[in-house]
Amino acid sequence: MHIAVLAGDGIGPEVTTQAMKALRALAANGPQFTFTEAPIGDAGYDQTGDPLPEATAELAERADAVLFGAAGTYESDLRPPEARGGHALLRLRKRMDLFANFRPVFAFPELIGASTLRREVIEGVDLVVLRELTGDIYFGQPRGIVTEDGERVGINTMRYTEGEIRRVAHAGFKAAQQRRRKLCSVDKANVLETSALWREVVIEVARDYPDVELTHQYVDAACMLLIRRPLDFDVIVTGNIFGDILSDAAAMLTGSIGMLPSASLNARGQGLFEPVHGSAPDIAGKDLANPLASILSAAMMLRHSLGQPEAATRLEQAVRRVLAEGLRTPDIMEPGATLVGTEAMGDAVARELA
Amino acid sequence: MHIAVLAGDGIGPEVTTQAMKALRALAANGPQFTFTEAPIGDAGYDQTGDPLPEATAELAERADAVLFGAAGTYESDLRPPEARGGHALLRLRKRMDLFANFRPVFAFPELIGASTLRREVIEGVDLVVLRELTGDIYFGQPRGIVTEDGERVGINTMRYTEGEIRRVAHAGFKAAQQRRRKLCSVDKANVLETSALWREVVIEVARDYPDVELTHQYVDAACMLLIRRPLDFDVIVTGNIFGDILSDAAAMLTGSIGMLPSASLNARGQGLFEPVHGSAPDIAGKDLANPLASILSAAMMLRHSLGQPEAATRLEQAVRRVLAEGLRTPDIMEPGATLVGTEAMGDAVARELA
Ligand SMILES: CC(C)[C@H](C(=O)O)[C@@H](O)C(=O)O
Ligand SMILES: CC(C)[C@H](C(=O)O)[C@@H](O)C(=O)O
Numbered sequence: 001m002h003i004a005v006l007a008g009d010g011i012g013p014e015v016t017t018q019a020m021k022a023l024r025a026l027a028a029n030g031p032q033f034t035f036t037e038a039p040i041g042d043a044g045y046d047q048t049g050d051p052l053p054e055a056t057a058e059l060a061e062r063a064d065a066v067l068f069g070a071a072g073t074y075e076s077d078l079r080p081p082e083a084r085g086g087h088a089l090l091r092l093r094k095r096m097d098l099f100a101n102f103r104p105v106f107a108f109p110e111l112i113g114a115s116t117l118r119r120e121v122i123e124g125v126d127l128v129v130l131r132e133l134t135g136d137i138y139f140g141q142p143r144g145i146v147t148e149d150g151e152r153v154g155i156n157t158m159r160y161t162e163g164e165i166r167r168v169a170h171a172g173f174k175a176a177q178q179r180r181r182k183l184c185s186v187d188k189a190n191v192l193e194t195s196a197l198w199r200e201v202v203i204e205v206a207r208d209y210p211d212v213e214l215t216h217q218y219v220d221a222a223c224m225l226l227i228r229r230p231l232d233f234d235v236i237v238t239g240n241i242f243g244d245i246l247s248d249a250a251a252m253l254t255g256s257i258g259m260l261p262s263a264s265l266n267a268r269g270q271g272l273f274e275p276v277h278g279s280a281p282d283i284a285g286k287d288l289a290n291p292l293a294s295i296l297s298a299a300m301m302l303r304h305s306l307g308q309p310e311a312a313t314r315l316e317q318a319v320r321r322v323l324a325e326g327l328r329t330p331d332i333m334e335p336g337a338t339l340v341g342t343e344a345m346g347d348a349v350a351r352e353l354a
Numbered sequence: 355m356h357i358a359v360l361a362g363d364g365i366g367p368e369v370t371t372q373a374m375k376a377l378r379a380l381a382a383n384g385p386q387f388t389f390t391e392a393p394i395g396d397a398g399y400d401q402t403g404d405p406l407p408e409a410t411a412e413l414a415e416r417a418d419a420v421l422f423g424a425a426g427t428y429e430s431d432l433r434p435p436e437a438r439g440g441h442a443l444l445r446l447r448k449r450m451d452l453f454a455n456f457r458p459v460f461a462f463p464e465l466i467g468a469s470t471l472r473r474e475v476i477e478g479v480d481l482v483v484l485r486e487l488t489g490d491i492y493f494g495q496p497r498g499i500v501t502e503d504g505e506r507v508g509i510n511t512m513r514y515t516e517g518e519i520r521r522v523a524h525a526g527f528k529a530a531q532q533r534r535r536k537l538c539s540v541d542k543a544n545v546l547e548t549s550a551l552w553r554e555v556v557i558e559v560a561r562d563y564p565d566v567e568l569t570h571q572y573v574d575a576a577c578m579l580l581i582r583r584p585l586d587f588d589v590i591v592t593g594n595i596f597g598d599i600l601s602d603a604a605a606m607l608t609g610s611i612g613m614l615p616s617a618s619l620n621a622r623g624q625g626l627f628e629p630v631h632g633s634a635p636d637i638a639g640k641d642l643a644n645p646l647a648s649i650l651s652a653a654m655m656l657r658h659s660l661g662q663p664e665a666a667t668r669l670e671q672a673v674r675r676v677l678a679e680g681l682r683t684p685d686i687m688e689p690g691a692t693l694v695g696t697e698a699m700g701d702a703v704a705r706e707l708a
Contacts, residue, residue, distance in 0.1 A: 072544070084544070090545070116581060116582055117470050117471055117581075137512060138545055143546075144547050151516050151517055152515070152516045152555075153513065153514070153551075154512075154513065154514050154550065155512065155547065156511075156512040156548045157509065157510075157511055157512070158491060158509065158510040158511070158512065159508065160507070160508050161505050162505050162506045188595070190431045190440055192491065192510045193497050193509065194510045196499065201506075219599055220598045220599050220601075223603045223606075224605070227470060227471075227606045227607070228606055228609075241542070242599075244574045245574050247574075248577055249603060251578070252577075252581040252582055255582075
């Protein structure tokens with residue numbers, strides 16, 4: 001199985017290295033992997049003048065799966081889009097048509113203390129945000145800054161076709177069928193026509209899934225409910241920009257964003273797997289980053305793109321065991337636990353797999 | 355002083371009645387008020403065929419201030435926009451040019467237990483979300499559902515002019531000067547051109563306020579930080595749609611959305627004052643609603659539109675005293691407190707003012 005490794009910027013390389021270490025440990029008595037590394041993000045820009053070098057994009061399209069670290073930094077965000085590391089990820093999502101972005105949020109019992117929410121509110125949380133990833137205001141035309149009557153005006157376009165809504169709705173219902181059969185669709189249908197169409201199409205698709213309970217929430221109310229009663233949610237399906245905000249809010253509930261993986265899939269089953277956390281340049285290269293989100297992203301890759309559910313489960317169980325042993329990186333440290341660095345955490349997971 | 359009272363739908367009328375009761379109690383030894391009531395929302399639609407009857411809009415424009423309850427219901431949200439109660443509010447905001455929407459979030463020490471966040475995270479929270487209220491994707495053209503290649507397509511337009519950004523930025527810096535002198539501007543400048551312009555203009559305006567510390571956050575990160583470290587925030591300024599989501603998230607932090615007032619102001623100092631909670635039709639007419647958000651909105655009205663800061667402070671202190679006495683409506687009830695209804699809570703505040 002051929003994995004494209006796009007480690008990118010900031011802490012991307014060091015956490016991705018630990019995920020590869022875990023996959024190699026699995027390979028000792030399981031599936032075999034070939035890794036090909038390629039530059040992306042600021043790293044891609046520095047080497048080739050393009051944050052998404054053509055060779056990198058082609059490698060990603062050819063591979064069985066993409067293991068992604070992080071792209072972009074606050075500095076490069078100030079450059080024009082074509083020179084921004086972060087834009088490489090947007091372009092790769094679009095180019096590979098990775099429309100279904102799954103962000104599971106699971107409250108690890110070992111880490112309840114890391115949350116800013118009360119124990120009884122967060123205990124047992126197990127939800128998935130399914131964010132549409134290739135449409136919406138992220139890509140809509142027209143866009144830009146124009147001058148009207150001597151004044152600058154910023155313009156972006158929110159836009160969804162019924163086909164785009166339908167395919168992500170199907171993905172949402174299917175995910176709910178594999179879980180507790182509850183799907184909450186989030187929109188702003190009381191204000192936006194795009195959302196009114198979103199809601200209409202989701203209701204049409206629901207006819208094919210009579211076993212799934214469908215509810216609707218406005219995005220502002222959904223954000224409240226996530227904080228108020230996160231246990232009420234199973235699968236949440238929403239558009240690209242609302243999903244960007246809601247999935248970060250959901251990620252924060254557990255207090256351990258350093259633990260959260262994600263999968264972005266297209267219709268051909270190809271996928272890009274990345275930690276929810278970003279490039280965190282301030283802690284890069286200091287052996288401080290938590291590699292578990294990247295390692296758990298590798299587990300999602302095994303399950304969703306590589307057809308290796310048993311290997312995925314072994315990897316997840318190894319992570320649970322190192323947590324149970326009390327090993328903690330700084331982001332999830334608590335009194336009485338054992339503080340370890342990025343490298344030592346990766347070693348511990350690999351040892352569990354041996 | 356002439357106050358237009360637009361009580362609207364659901365629990366709007368019953369909470370607004372208690373706010374008027376409190377204002378009348380203040381009048382016994384202070385400012386005098388005349389109240390004129392007019393229909394809006396579903397109530398306006400049922401009586402006149404228009405959720406914002408022309409006579410209501412004219413009354414609001416003429417009055418010294420508008421005391422607003424709530425408009426719309428989930429039912430009327432399913433009708434076309436021109437028949438939706440909730441749209442009356444959007445139209446009135448636009449018509450009166452109420453561009454500056456202040457939503458203070460204050461963690462009442464008496465109510466810390468109502469939050470789903472841990473005590474130490476929420477204790478001392480005192481922030482304001484300043485949401486731009488008359489621009490953005492709420493009002494941008496073109497918008498609608500069109501057919502392209504036989505497919506329905508939903509379209510909305512995010513749009514800000516530099517003038518719109520500049521005036522709300524000034525309002526944000528001025529508010530920060532009255533408080534702890536920290537302003538956090540929230541956008542999505544790494545993806546949206548509208549946000550890139552937003553950030554540029556906010557930075558330009560900042561030159562006039564060297565005493566205010568300006569920071570910037572992407573909206574997804576801001577939503578995280580609100581949950582993670584709400585104490586870090588003083589004033590947050592953001593656009594209409596991001597403000598809609600963030601202010602609800604912020605409101606939920608304290609766990610007592612039934613306590614939170616808001617003010618929407620225009621450049622002429624006119625304002626509309628309303629509780630942050632909506633019409634809550636499920637508990638309407640049952641004497642269950644918390645009237646304190648409406649009463650605290652009346653206090654904001656006294657301070658921001660009627661030039662009566664002392665009366666505002668008296669009203670706020672009366673609210674604090676009834677809380678200290680242990681009176682609680684169901685939404686903020688906790689063991690050992692005294693459960694009261696809407697009416698009794700309003701009576702208690704009026705008694706404190708006598
Ligand atoms: C870096 C940024 C462009 C990106 C996004 O907005 O999609 C990030 O926030 C994410 O959620 O993956
Ligand atoms: C009712 C709705 C149109 C409104 C909005 O989105 O502005 C509400 O959510 C609010 O925050 O006042």
